Amino acid sequence: MSDASHEPIYLSRDNEVETFEYCFKLQLPLLLKGPTGCGKSQLVEHMAKKMNRPLIKVSCNEDTNAADLIGRFLIQNGETVWQDGPVSRAMKTNALLYLDEFAEAREDVVVALHPLTDHRREIYIDKINSTLRANSDFMLIASYNPGYQKGLKEIKPSTKQRFVVVAMNYLSMEREKELLIKLTGIDTKYAGLLSQLAHKIRSKEDLMLKETISTRLLVNAALMIREGMNPRKACQVSISEVLSDDRQIVGSLNDFINLHI
Secondary structure, X not given: OOOOOOOOOOOOOOOHHHHHHHHXXXXXXXXXXXXXXXXXXXXXXXXXXXXXOOEEEEXXXXXXXXXXXXXXXXXXXXXXXXXXXXXXXXXXXXXXXXXXXXXXXOHHHHHHHXXXXXXXXXXXXXXXXXXXXXXXXXXXXXXXXXXOOOOOOOOOHHHHOOOEEEEOOOOOHHHHHXXXXXXXXXXXXXXXXXXXXXXXXXXXXXXXXXXXXXXXXXXXXXXXXXXXXXXXXXXXXHHHHHHOOOHHXXXXXXXXXXXXX
């Protein structure tokens, strides 16, 4: 959980920026769906900066429960005191609240936040018998990866219908090349080769990858290449070894690297 404090580099794909702005204006919750590393978090950080709004981020997982987000009683100096969670803090400070990997959170989180995702825009905190209502400057944004990884939980249709949904994907080859140059300062040649490599790997379903290559991995490879590391070795340690532990799959990925870099 953190506050946005720097200007993220973001390249738009379709109408996601416009949709984000309309959701904020109309006080509608927004759900971003797309594969890992396609720019969902960068979009949220970019919009927080653009709109000059504080941002509170939460990375959800299978252990995230309602108390983690809303708040709980703690013992401090021998006294029992209430401590707000990130949801309560975001509502009180009129922040953008970003719940990353929302589908991974426990069911009680979804149930607790339902009143926040409809016309009520409120949460009831039963432990302190209090109802907290959001004002017009608060916005809820959530994200998840729908079906991109086997074993990941899905969001129930009844929950999804409470959101405006934006589907995101990786940038086009040219746009991803442009982003790599902006983010890392790598030369045009290798930015183009890395982008081509990524698009080739993403199109190869027979590689049986649990998760495909993200722009984030390309950035790591680009940074090492820029600093003088052998380009193929940089790709091997930043891409192949990250994507799989299966030596046969790693070998196939290295073959792709040797062919395209």
